[in-house]
Amino acid sequence: MGFHTKIHTTIRRSFDVCSNLIVHDVLEDGKKEENKVIKFQYPKDLKKQLDLEIQDKSSTVDELMELCKSTIDNSVRTTHPFFNNQLWQGVDAVGLAGLYLAHALKTSVYTYEMAPVFLLVENAILQKIRDLCGFSEGDGIFCPGGSMGNMYAINLARYQINPEVKTKGVRGYQQSIIFTSDVSHYSITKGASFMGIGSDNIQIVKSDDAGRMLPDELEKAIVSTKEKGDTPMIVVATSGTTVQGAYDPLDKLADVCEKHGVWLHVDGAWGGSVLLSRQHKYKMKGVHRADSFSWCLHKMMGVPIQCSVLVLNKKGDLLKRCHGVSASYLFQSDKFYGAGYDTGDKSLQCSRLADAFKAWFMWKAKGDLLLEREIDHKFDLAKVDIGNIYLYGM
């Protein structure tokens, strides 16, 4: 009994110590201009200073505090006013609080009875996002990153053309082609390789000088694919490219996709947040005509990493049919309240984090209007950045 009480006390003390350090050293000190963004050390030097090795014996609370301090001291202060990454800035404290709560409850969101609140929250936020897109109905799922969101979309498009691929594989079927611009995200390439399609079967479409996919070039590529006897499978458009922040002309791309019956996916990993801004949402005009949309709420919107979503503009159970394997020991269908809330089989993952909760909590806290102001402010800052780049020739 004494042994367990002692462990419990150590655990609680180390938890308290770490929580205090986070509030003071990360969230408060991390924001002070006079501190450095990063105290760079070479790997060989840093290794000598960190006590990396795991021992047989337990650490004391003081040793743990030292580990926390070294970690904070030698990490990048992403909340520092001089830190600027093209994809995100430091953590939002309300989002972080939501994340803490979800993780403290240690739940995996596969069934309603395991995660009642988290699944209702996920449903509510998926509906909110579909409303922002102008999708009149549909489905969706949170997934581990924007790359996976794009891959899910490719898999759904492939399955819709030929459901047999799920059991028979892609051998023996027509070659299926992915269309995307020459400045789109590299996850399309990673996905094509991973999914057995092969990166050679991505048809790269030219973009203009500002990085926007050229609709005429897309149409030419689709026609030429058909002439070769291959199947145009999906067009992956980008709303916010990584380097230039370009938005593909969705309305014109949707015209081409509709004409040729090709799935239109919008990769809004970074740029999708403009849907919250009355001033900037014109950049995604036509998104309501897309078949799917992926968005990382941990990027421009500021939710803690990771928080990525894929939403579908179509009623029905495509996600479940495409990804599901109906593992009977996990997903019983004879529930007295219905199995409609269970999401486990819509996902490629088994254990799945309640990522939706931190986004919902932060969004509830700020409301649409405050988030809109924050997003508009980021675009204003970008103008200043661009001005400085021209001015100082960086």
Added chain:
Amino acid sequence: MGFHTKIHTTIRRSFDVCSNLIVHDVLEDGKKEENKVIKFQYPKDLKKQLDLEIQDKSSTVDELMELCKSTIDNSVRTTHPFFNNQLWQGVDAVGLAGLYLAHALKTSVYTYEMAPVFLLVENAILQKIRDLCGFSEGDGIFCPGGSMGNMYAINLARYQINPEVKTKGVRGYQQSIIFTSDVSHYSITKGASFMGIGSDNIQIVKSDDAGRMLPDELEKAIVSTKEKGDTPMIVVATSGTTVQGAYDPLDKLADVCEKHGVWLHVDGAWGGSVLLSRQHKYKMKGVHRADSFSWCLHKMMGVPIQCSVLVLNKKGDLLKRCHGVSASYLFQSDKFYGAGYDTGDKSLQCSRLADAFKAWFMWKAKGDLLLEREIDHKFDLAKVDIGNIYLYGM
């Protein structure tokens, strides 16, 4: 200025309120026997009680506190002494503290300069895990769940047989076959579908009554696959099946795999934690002969969800060659300290959480010996459970 100060104060207050609730209502009250594990409510009733809708305006701190309280009140108390899931129990407070720190620093672990401490920690823990497996050298990566770990292994095995598949896809090549037991995890099926292999190209191998794959049956299946002109690609063995907790006989499976030159992957998602126990590690005898091993540290070991790893028993840059696309704007190779620490291109993901840190922090805190005691204790409890099942006929 007044506007921003007000936001800042609200944010800090809501963060503090939520942190206090976590400590008292989740970590302390959640453990009390007299409280319920779950206060079940039908979805339609719960929806009425939760204020799910996101509004234009910001919420007050009191409203946020109500949201937190409703969430805790209506969620499953996984830390409750009567809660028992086959895969995990409630969160470990030290692991949670490590997770909080990593998330507060909001970092993605793609390059050394972005995440110096987290990458060194990931390297240290990968080395520790390879040592536990008896892998003399090798590589590894943390990935979003055990399902993805298994899929990574399949992709690596496929790439090793024929690197061209990465660019050309699987069409036009020999049919490649996955071997796994009839009680293995459903992620093999999900992966085969997602990766364009097709679930029909999994060769199911019979297991004995205790759920252990039969090595003779495996050999027969491999021989018959070769006779058909297909390529045996990978054997996915399980260390700890989901329902029975069975461990496949790795040494005998390794004999078969060596004889036929087939990649041996060990799915230790749940059961891999026995490697920490001198009493139970015999269950995985022969693991040092596997090509790869995947393990969820968030299951039996108790790290907060998610924390999954894949380690390889082979020197070289297979992970990077198989998954990498060398996006030059992210992964510069002309670094003055070398690019050897950069992991971004080893992963299928782009943004990637510092999952290794929470595991390392908890492991440092407890040390090998205390973790061993905890794992041994779980096996002792399982004996009690089984006794009760027989006794009460459940």
